Structure formats: C-alpha cells, structure tokens
Amino acid sequence: MMQCIILEDEKSAREVLLSYVQKTPFIQCSGSYESGLDIPPKELQEVDILFLDIQLPEINGLNFLKTLRNPPKVICTTAYSNYAVAAFEEAVTDYLVKPFSYERFFKAVTRVREQLSHQKKEKNDRLFLYADKTMYSVVTNEILFIKAEVDYVKVVTQEQEILILDSLRNWKEKLQGLSFVQVHRSYIVNTKKIQKVYGNLIFLGAVEIPIGKTYKEAFFKAIE
Numbered sequence: 001m002m003q004c005i006i007l008e009d010e011k012s013a014r015e016v017l018l019s020y021v022q023k024t025p026f027i028q029c030s031g032s033y034e035s036g037l038d039i040p041p042k043e044l045q046e047v048d049i050l051f052l053d054i055q056l057p058e059i060n061g062l063n064f065l066k067t068l069r070n071p072p073k074v075i076c077t078t079a080y081s082n083y084a085v086a087a088f089e090e091a092v093t094d095y096l097v098k099p100f101s102y103e104r105f106f107k108a109v110t111r112v113r114e115q116l117s118h119q120k121k122e123k124n125d126r127l128f129l130y131a132d133k134t135m136y137s138v139v140t141n142e143i144l145f146i147k148a149e150v151d152y153v154k155v156v157t158q159e160q161e162i163l164i165l166d167s168l169r170n171w172k173e174k175l176q177g178l179s180f181v182q183v184h185r186s187y188i189v190n191t192k193k194i195q196k197v198y199g200n201l202i203f204l205g206a207v208e209i210p211i212g213k214t215y216k217e218a219f220f221k222a223i224e
Contacts (some may be wrong), residue, residue, distance in 0.1 A: 138157060
C-alpha cells in the first residue's frame, strides 16, 4: 500500500484528489495540507507520493519542492500548463493539468507504483550483511532460508552460513514482497529453492525444515 500526501489550497481540488485516492486500492492518504510549511518533515519522509499544487500561499509548490532533501515521488496537480518544463527539471514523476479525469490520475499513480516496485527489486537484489567484523555480499535469490537462533539469525545460502545479530521479524519485513515466506516460528524459506514438500517437512537440498501448525495455511497459499 502506497502512502500519499496532498498539498493543495483549493478545497474542491482537495476533495477531487481525495475521492480519486479512495477509489484506488493501492493508495492511502496520510494527510492533506494547504501549505507546504504545514507538513511535518517526518511525514514527508514516510510517504511514497506527494500530490503537489504549484500556485500555493506562502511558498510556491516548486520552490517548496526545491527545499526537500529527499522528496517522495511527486505528481504535480495544477491548473497551469506553463510550469511543466520547470516541474520536470525538478524530476517530478507526472504533471496533471486540472481538471483531470480519474483515468489520467490512475495512469500517473500506476507509473509511480511501477517505479517503486522496480527500485525495491533493485534494492533487494543484493544484501550486505555484517558479521565477525566482516561485510558479506549476498544475492537475495541465492538465500535458501533464514533461521532464528536466540538473539541472532542465520542466513543460509548454498555456499555459506552467516550468523548476524538480528531478529526473524525484521527479516520478514525486509523480504516482504519477495519469494520468501515464514513457515515456522524459527524459519523463513525461499519458496523458489524448495525441492519438495512431504507431510510437514520442506526439503531444500539435504536440509529438512518443519512447517509450523500456525504457518501451514499461509505457506500453502504462498506456493499455489
């Protein structure tokens, strides 16, 4: 689910954007503001999309954008087409001229979703793990499974086992959206590496991993 902020000083335009967001199943609105100066900096860091009007009180939308060190994806929503060049120079993702249809809105947010998905994939292609004063490079798809061991987790590939100070919960969040599923309170497995499932056991080469009772239904759904 993508999170967004609406920066728009016209009430009617805010209402249109909010209605479009509510119609779209993969977006939620975290906040709606009339001035960029009202947005908490922390909130800007936590969202995926900023819907940005340009003609705003106190500070112009593009000038506000220039003050942001690490802005989210930006979709301009304005009644003026003549700012488009300046907006794209600031690397906005799309530029919507009011009034715009839901179809045009949907096209813009879908573009953002595809960009974020691609970035996430690139980010997750390789992980760097620190253990024993050494930084290890691990290709995500080569991980067989992750095992919880008290205050540590063991990351296991065909070539190596790396024991790091971490929790299985953190790894479950880190690998969300990839081909990994928790199958036991102590195990997360890479479903692409499963050779067979027999009874309540998963076989990854010579390794047998148990399927916990509370994880069984979710596991079989994941491999359907």
